[in-house]
Amino acid sequence: MIPPICSWILANEQQCAQFALRGRRFCRAHDKLARVEQTNRETRALVGQINASDLRTLILRLLDTLDAVVEHRVSPNRAHLIFQVSFQRLEELLDEAPTAAVPRPEDLDLSSLDAMMRDLNRLYPAESFARQPKTPLTPHQ
Numbered sequence: 001m002i003p004p005i006c007s008w009i010l011a012n013e014q015q016c017a018q019f020a021l022r023g024r025r026f027c028r029a030h031d032k033l034a035r036v037e038q039t040n041r042e043t044r045a046l047v048g049q050i051n052a053s054d055l056r057t058l059i060l061r062l063l064d065t066l067d068a069v070v071e072h073r074v075s076p077n078r079a080h081l082i083f084q085v086s087f088q089r090l091e092e093l094l095d096e097a098p099t100a101a102v103p104r105p106e107d108l109d110l111s112s113l114d115a116m117m118r119d120l121n122r123l124y125p126a127e128s129f130a131r132q133p134k135t136p137l138t139p140h141q
């Protein structure tokens with residue numbers, strides 16, 4: 001029985017004339033090319049997912065990736081890509097919502113600070129905190 005022909009369509013729109021690998025759609029060269037293209041599609045999809053992540057999803061992905069690195073379930077190259085893209089996204093998220101990450105002064109509860117100042121004023125006479133009036137330096141006589 002004649003093996004099937006590679007189903008890769010060449011740039012001139014002709015079908016590749018090589019025999020396909022056993023159980024595969026493509027010849028050796030085009031099978032390799034198809035795998036590279038598949039990896040590139042998956043990588044673009046992954047980068048797109050990370051760039052659309054919110055903070056919670058991003059942190060969960062980073063923790064999952066750390067586990068995967070420890071358990072050798074992810075290649076170093078892929079882990080590196082995930083960390084790199086995730087940290088860029090993390091910077092974006094922190095830039096987008098600075099007020100969510102850092103409280104504004106008017107949102108701070110200063111009541112405990114006020115209470116501490118009242119205690120200090122009770123313990124020490126108010127005069128001790130007052131600025132001492134400057135006495136003009138008088139030369140020794």
Ligand SMILES: [Zn+2]
Nearest residue numbers: 006016027030
């Ligand atoms: Zn081919």
